[in-house]
Amino acid sequence: MAQYKAxxxxxxxxxxxxxxxxxxxxxxxxxxxxxxxxxALCPTWIxxxxxxxxxxxxxxxPAKPARKSSAK
Numbered sequence: 001m002a003q004y005k006a007x008x009x010x011x012x013x014x015x016x017x018x019x020x021x022x023x024x025x026x027x028x029x030x031x032x033x034x035x036x037x038x039x040a041l042c043p044t045w046i047x048x049x050x051x052x053x054x055x056x057x058x059x060x061x062p063a064k065p066a067r068k069s070s071a072k
Contacts, residue, residue: 001030006021014033
């Protein structure tokens, strides 16, 4: 869930739908499209007040050393 703060009664159009911030200037959403649009407006017009979920990336596995061939 993403939480945002803006001026009271601030409104943003997202794909033909209008998002309205409440009387206190707060808005919460789980919709990824809304989050993308609202994040693009940060920090100029609105502020995200929760911590965005960190992007988890798989750590790269260390390279295995090459096996030595036994030359006799």
